Amino acid sequence: MDQDYFSVDSILAANQKVQCVFKQDLPNLGHLGGGSDRDIAALSKIQLPLWLALIIIYSDWADFNIPTAFGPRVRNALKAEARSVRLASLVGAGGLWYGFGKAIVDILADEQANEISEVLTKTFRARLVEIIDQAQHFAALGPVGAAGSSGDTAQLFREGLDATERELFSLAQESAKRTKRWYEESDRPKR
Amino acid sequence: MALQESLRVSLTPPELELIACQQPIEIVPLISMERTAFISGAYGPLRPPHKATVPIWMALNLKSKKKCHIVAPEWLNVEFLQDRLGRETSQPGFSDLPFRFAEVSKVLLDVASDDLENPDKIRSLLKNLREARQAKCRDGLGTLDHSELSLPNLCSMEINEIRPFFVQSMHLLTQLQRQPPTAP
Numbered sequence: 445m446d447q448d449y450f451s452v453d454s455i456l457a458a459n460q461k462v463q464c465v466f467k468q469d470l471p472n473l474g475h476l477g478g479g480s481d482r483d484i485a486a487l488s489k490i491q492l493p494l495w496l497a498l499i500i501i502y503s504d505w506a507d508f509n510i511p512t513a514f515g516p517r518v519r520n521a522l523k524a525e526a527r528s529v530r531l532a533s534l535v536g537a538g539g540l541w542y543g544f545g546k547a548i549v550d551i552l553a554d555e556q557a558n559e560i561s562e563v564l565t566k567t568f569r570a571r572l573v574e575i576i577d578q579a580q581h582f583a584a585l586g587p588v589g590a591a592g593s594s595g596d597t598a599q600l601f602r603e604g605l606d607a608t609e610r611e612l613f614s615l616a617q618e619s620a621k622r623t624k625r626w627y628e629e630s631d632r633p634k635r
Numbered sequence: 636m637a638l639q640e641s642l643r644v645s646l647t648p649p650e651l652e653l654i655a656c657q658q659p660i661e662i663v664p665l666i667s668m669e670r671t672a673f674i675s676g677a678y679g680p681l682r683p684p685h686k687a688t689v690p691i692w693m694a695l696n697l698k699s700k701k702k703c704h705i706v707a708p709e710w711l712n713v714e715f716l717q718d719r720l721g722r723e724t725s726q727p728g729f730s731d732l733p734f735r736f737a738e739v740s741k742v743l744l745d746v747a748s749d750d751l752e753n754p755d756k757i758r759s760l761l762k763n764l765r766e767a768r769q770a771k772c773r774d775g776l777g778t779l780d781h782s783e784l785s786l787p788n789l790c791s792m793e794i795n796e797i798r799p800f801f802v803q804s805m806h807l808l809t810q811l812q813r814q815p816p817t818a819p
Binding site for chain 1: 644645647648649652741745765773776777779792795796797798799800803804807808810812
């Protein structure tokens with residue numbers, strides 16, 4: 445999420461692919477798309493990872509389409525009920541939906557960028573309370589009860605968490621667990 | 636960076652308890668002792684039946700050897716807690732309690748419950764208080780934004796509990812917000 449050089453999360457986020465439409469013929473650059481062609485023809489569409497697409501877009505060789513993970517369909521779904529969207533499935537395994545979104549926001553022009561940034565922020569807020577609630581619920585259950593209870597919606601929600609949200613979930617769970625343990629236990633002999 | 640994640644982000648509850656036990660508390664000693672120097676300061680003299688003020692850790696130690704009675708702090712009784720619980724449930728803000736009330740009340744209830752009046756009632760009041768306050772913390776989460784959060788009267792144990800994920804989510808919000816709105 446950070447733009448830190450050493451941040452593994454931001455490297456992973458930049459590994460998501462975006463669809464680029466090339467504006468001009470590029471001789472001898474066919475390997476970019478991973479295909480066997482020697483050249484890239486104008487108007488060809490190629491999926492490129494974001495870190496590679498970035499330099500190509502800045503060089504004005506190509507335009508890119510907003511990935512479907514942030515497209516109108518997803519946005520409408522998020523607007524309707526942010527908690528029922530499975531963010532994880534939008535960006536693949538261990539996906540960083542927020543990180544990817546942030547990376548996209550950084551290369552877009554003002555208006556579009558603000559829009560996506562707003563979608564990201566709103567989504568995050570809408571889901572936050574539910575994440576923490578569930579984390580605390582599971583902390584309270586302890587190791588045994590966790591497997592048995594699975595409200596269907598709750599479970600679907602948990603499976604749809606993106607990696608950043610998972611991290612939050614475990615932070616909240618750990619902290620709630622520690623506090624609960626302290627409240628309940630005592631190393632002093634009770635009288 | 637060698638510390639495990641949970642220890643990097645906040646203190647552990649036992650650490651908070653240790654800190655809270657530095658606070659002074661009144662005891663009625665059952666033994667006499669001259670003024671004695673400890674690493675953290677000199678305490679005493681203890682002259683029964685006069686009250687003396689010592690740190691909580693020392694009071695607990697004496698108490699467990701049956702060498703003193705602990706005088707409960709003025710806030711640790713049924714009426715006071717009942718009053719605070721009433722405010723907690725009727726008003727939106729957190730009610731005003733000592734900053735380390737959770738830690739102090741727990742150690743006193745553990746060790747010196749026979750010096751308190753009606754310890755079971757106190758326990759259940761404290762539990763209710765805690766739950767009411769937790770619900771408010773949760774509401775606070777809904778109004779979280781990237782720049783600030785003001786939860787006055789939150790006590791140290793509660794702050795410690797919510798710190799890891801509040802900090803992380805505010806960090807995330809800062810990242811996601813493209814242009815942080817300028818101050819009005």
